[in-house]
Amino acid sequence: xxxxxxxxxxxxxxxxxxxxxxxxxxxxxxxxxxxxxxxxxxxxxxxxxxxxxxxxxxxxxxxxxxxxxxxxxxxxxxxxxxxxxxxxxxxxxxxxxxxxxxxxxxxxxxxxxxxxxxxxxxxxxxxxxxxxxxxxxxxxxxxxxxxxxxxxxxxxxxxxxxxxxxxxxxxxxxxxxxxxxxxxxxxxxxxxxxxxxxxxxxxxxxxxxxxxxxxxxxxxxxxxxxxxxxxxxxxxxxxxxxxxxxxxxxx
Ligand code: ADP
Numbered sequence: 001x002x003x004x005x006x007x008x009x010x011x012x013x014x015x016x017x018x019x020x021x022x023x024x025x026x027x028x029x030x031x032x033x034x035x036x037x038x039x040x041x042x043x044x045x046x047x048x049x050x051x052x053x054x055x056x057x058x059x060x061x062x063x064x065x066x067x068x069x070x071x072x073x074x075x076x077x078x079x080x081x082x083x084x085x086x087x088x089x090x091x092x093x094x095x096x097x098x099x100x101x102x103x104x105x106x107x108x109x110x111x112x113x114x115x116x117x118x119x120x121x122x123x124x125x126x127x128x129x130x131x132x133x134x135x136x137x138x139x140x141x142x143x144x145x146x147x148x149x150x151x152x153x154x155x156x157x158x159x160x161x162x163x164x165x166x167x168x169x170x171x172x173x174x175x176x177x178x179x180x181x182x183x184x185x186x187x188x189x190x191x192x193x194x195x196x197x198x199x200x201x202x203x204x205x206x207x208x209x210x211x212x213x214x215x216x217x218x219x220x221x222x223x224x225x226x227x228x229x230x231x232x233x234x235x236x237x238x239x240x241x242x243x244x245x246x247x248x249x250x251x
Contacts, residue, residue, distance in 0.1 A: 025054030027087075028184060028216045029075060034084030034094075036070050036240075044070035046240040048084070052218065054184075057211035057248075059227050060220040062237035068220040071237070072187045075218070076108045077101045089184055106134055109178030109215075113190035115170045117162040117177075124149065124158040127177045134181065148176045152206060168199030175206055179215070186210055188219045192226065200226060 029052040036045040045067045052058055060068050073079040074086055077093045086093045089107055096104060117126050124145055131141045149155040152172040162170050171191060178186060188207060192200035204219075204226060211217045221227065227234055236244035 025056070027051040028054050028089055029218075030085075030087040031074075032085040032087075034074065034081045034086055036067070036074060036079065037082045043240050045074075045081075045237075048240075048242050050235065050242060050245065052216060054216055055211060055214050057208060057217040057219070057230070057232045059230070059232055059234040060218055060237065061222065061224075061227060061234060062243075064222075065239075066237040067240040068237060069189055070240075072110075072189050072218065072220060075185070075187060076105055076110060106181060107184045109181065109183035109186045111171070111174045111178045111186070111188045111191045113193035115162070115167075115174045115194075117170055117173055119161060119163050122159050122161060123154060123165070123173050126162065126173055127180050130177045130180050144180055145176075148180045152176045166199075167194050168196075168202055171195060171199075171203050172206065175203065175210075179210055182215075184216060186215050186217045188217065190220055190222070192221065192223060197225075201229075204230065 029050075031048050031050050034045055034048045035043065037043045048067075048071070060071065062068060070079060074081055075088055075093070077096055081094050084094065088104065091100070091104060093104065118129070121129070127145045127148060128141050131144060136144070146155060146158075149158050152175055154169060154172055154176065157165060157169065162173060165173065171194075175191075178188075186207065191207065192203050195203060200223065207217055207219060208230060230248075232248035234244070234246045234248070235242060236246075
């Protein structure tokens with residue numbers, strides 16, 4: 001800013017001020033005054049407004065019960081907000097019809113703390129399923145699954161069942177499954193919560209690599225060492241409110 005005196009007085013403010021666009025990619029996720037109350041009366045989120053741009057990797061932190069999982073659920077329409085608007089990939093997910101939800105979810109990969117792999121299907125089958133359910137032809141499924149398992153370093157274990165794998169390996173399979181569809185957005189809810197520090201870095205490096213290729217990533221975590229190490233934008237929730245939005249130093 002130069003501090004020059006403006007030539008004309010500023011125009012009067014419109015009644016609802018649009019959220020300022022940050023420099024960089026287009027916003028892929030936008031929340032406007034979102035609140036979520038569950039049927040029990042608990043307010044999981046209160047008056048939350050934020051935006052996340054294409055290709056950003058954003059940490060979401062805060063104590064247990066702060067609303068992190070609820071925010072993720074709202075983004076892939078597993079829950080609906082009680083108030084406010086949510087735009088994800090240009091769609092208003094607060095109002096999205098049930099029939100349109102699968103098309104939204106196809107563009108969002110999700111990983112969880114407990115992996116959620118199918119224990120009776122091989123590594124390869126777990127990853128393939130993500131492509132089969134969207135009707136990709138078998139030849140494409142085979143080549144994409146192989147390439148994705150190679151990217152996460154697990155092609156040699158592709159015929160094994162998940163329970164035979166370590167926690168870190170299982171999370172790599174879950175990541176491969178989440179990313180094989182080349183989603184626009186990756187939501188990771190405590191993805192390293194069950195892993196030791198070394199495996200945590202391994203998984204987080206794969207997540208950061210997905211962001212470097214253009215996937216917009218939101219990672220919920222309690223792990224402050226992880227947040228410090230990657231130095232990305234960090235949102236902090238407390239009792240359902242956004243109390244901090246700290247820009248990253250690494251990008
Ligand atoms: P976090 O992921 O940060 O631990 P959550 O989003 O899971 O937080 O929970 C936020 C608040 O909403 C908590 O008080 C929790 O008990 C409550 N909550 C979450 N899910 C439900 C639900 N399905 N029904 C009722 N209350 C819920």
